[in-house]
Amino acid sequence: MEESRDSRVKRFLTSNGMVILGFIFILCLIALLAVGLVQNKAQSENFKYGIVFDAGSSHTTMYIYKWSAEKVNDTGLVYEIEACKVKGRGIASYRNLQEIPVYMSQCMGRAKDVIPRFKHQETPVYLGATAGMRLLRFDNKELVEKILSSVSSLFKSYPFNFQGARIISDAEEGSYGWITINYLLGRLKEKHSPKSLFWRKNESQSTYGALDLGGASTQITFVPVNETHTSSEMLKHFRLYGRNYTVFTHSYLCFGKDQALLWKMARNATQLQSDLLLEPCFHPGYTTTMATRKLYGSYCSRKFNNLDQGDTIRIQGTGNFLECQRSILELFNASFCNTYDCVFDSVHVPPIWGKFGAFSAYYYTMSFLNLTSEDVSSEEMVTRKMEEFCSTPWAVVNTTFADVNKKYLSEYCFSGTYVLTLLQKLGFTEYWNQIEFLNKINGYAEAGWSLGYMLNLTNMIPAELPPPKPFSRPTYITLMVFFSLLLAVVFILGSVIFQKSSHFWK
Numbered sequence: 001m002e003e004s005r006d007s008r009v010k011r012f013l014t015s016n017g018m019v020i021l022g023f024i025f026i027l028c029l030i031a032l033l034a035v036g037l038v039q040n041k042a043q044s045e046n047f048k049y050g051i052v053f054d055a056g057s058s059h060t061t062m063y064i065y066k067w068s069a070e071k072v073n074d075t076g077l078v079y080e081i082e083a084c085k086v087k088g089r090g091i092a093s094y095r096n097l098q099e100i101p102v103y104m105s106q107c108m109g110r111a112k113d114v115i116p117r118f119k120h121q122e123t124p125v126y127l128g129a130t131a132g133m134r135l136l137r138f139d140n141k142e143l144v145e146k147i148l149s150s151v152s153s154l155f156k157s158y159p160f161n162f163q164g165a166r167i168i169s170d171a172e173e174g175s176y177g178w179i180t181i182n183y184l185l186g187r188l189k190e191k192h193s194p195k196s197l198f199w200r201k202n203e204s205q206s207t208y209g210a211l212d213l214g215g216a217s218t219q220i221t222f223v224p225v226n227e228t229h230t231s232s233e234m235l236k237h238f239r240l241y242g243r244n245y246t247v248f249t250h251s252y253l254c255f256g257k258d259q260a261l262l263w264k265m266a267r268n269a270t271q272l273q274s275d276l277l278l279e280p281c282f283h284p285g286y287t288t289t290m291a292t293r294k295l296y297g298s299y300c301s302r303k304f305n306n307l308d309q310g311d312t313i314r315i316q317g318t319g320n321f322l323e324c325q326r327s328i329l330e331l332f333n334a335s336f337c338n339t340y341d342c343v344f345d346s347v348h349v350p351p352i353w354g355k356f357g358a359f360s361a362y363y364y365t366m367s368f369l370n371l372t373s374e375d376v377s378s379e380e381m382v383t384r385k386m387e388e389f390c391s392t393p394w395a396v397v398n399t400t401f402a403d404v405n406k407k408y409l410s411e412y413c414f415s416g417t418y419v420l421t422l423l424q425k426l427g428f429t430e431y432w433n434q435i436e437f438l439n440k441i442n443g444y445a446e447a448g449w450s451l452g453y454m455l456n457l458t459n460m461i462p463a464e465l466p467p468p469k470p471f472s473r474p475t476y477i478t479l480m481v482f483f484s485l486l487l488a489v490v491f492i493l494g495s496v497i498f499q500k501s502s503h504f505w506k
């Protein structure tokens, strides 16, 4: 009788214990799942795409960007998955508008192949034109409108979500370039980027300045140390990820690499007694001809039009760095300029400080000349290299770099000397080692205004930081470990009780 009461109690305790343990086990499982789900909710990848046409003065490039819709607020998660060079020169040179589809369709076809068909309709397409179209606007506003509307009609015939074709302003070009590099370098947010692990709180100005050298204009944009001396027109204000930024930005029209060369040669050609122009910025032995229509055809070089000259001039290189630099320096002299826009010294650049990312022709030129390394820490080193390079005969340069595009190759002496002089004029003489020459940043995307433009138009960079995750990382890990341990304990306890009770029942 005693024994059976005892066994009833044991049986009661065992079965209830198992029920309680089972209950705790299920609770732990639910808690684990809940913590995991809440922390990592919506992890399934839903990709989005965006297309930007960078219609520059020298050529147009189509960039396709891809990002995960759920992770959009994390820094550096937008990838450039395609960069397609549109055939021909920049859109400002289009004269036969019927031919626009011939130029554009190849890259648009590429976009149709690269982006999944079911995403076409929601994918935005933007076209932003820069200095080439700004220059054309001075001469022929009607043609500018016609080019933009022809491009727009063509883009509307594609299955994408066309958002417009327009000339972007100087300030937009500089500011979006600044946003692009700081976004890709992880400088705008404190978290989620390996590069920003060492970001110190309140280090609000540790962004990179941006230096863009295009074919027709050049931009400088950075956060000045003390903006009180800077004209308020040159300052732009942003609020990105909960931080306020005030940047100085300016674009110098005609100071792009191609226009500066044309302008300089046109100026030198005014003193000619014959049709032969001796050009110190080309290698000795280099010869070419140029139509005077082209030489004086640009808004930037027109002022020097010499009506007595014939249809073409002959150009012969002399390869003299010092002479080349001297003739470049004259461009920075206000008296050679016909409008306020291109007076270099009319704009006071605040004192240079902090790191700068230099891209486009800054990068193309300096990477060819092997001058992008951190070891090249002073302008004297660049000067020495340029002296040697410019004086190298064209025949030698041509055979040494046989596979390099001939137009680019013939101009590297000018481009290198121009980059050096421009940076000196912008105030980098003492700060050469603060410049990093950048192309594709961290493997994500090319430096340039186009990514910043898309991030802005798709509202991908919020003014405020997104709400934090429900649990901090340590809390999340502690909770997961706690519930996993509890699960293990409950499981072990349950097994022991089960074994004991089955042994007891035997």
Ligand SMILES: Nc1nc2c(ncn2[C@@H]2O[C@H](COP(=O)(O)OP(=O)(O)OP(=O)(O)O)[C@@H](O)[C@H]2O)c(=O)[nH]1
Pocket (backbone or CB within 6 Å): 055, 056, 057, 058, 059, 090, 130, 131, 132, 213, 214, 215, 216, 217, 218, 256, 257, 258, 360, 361, 364, 365, 368, 408
């Ligand atoms: N060496 C070299 N030069 C290049 C390359 N791509 C473009 N360039 C030249 O570099 C200069 C600047 O190019 P971009 O930055 O594309 O200029 P852009 O956007 O057409 O001109 P902007 O409208 O003034 O910005 C131009 O003179 C181009 O012809 C390249 O791959 N290598």
Ligand SMILES: [Ca+2]
Pocket (backbone or CB within 6 Å): 056, 057, 130, 214, 215, 360
């Ligand atoms: Ca450009």
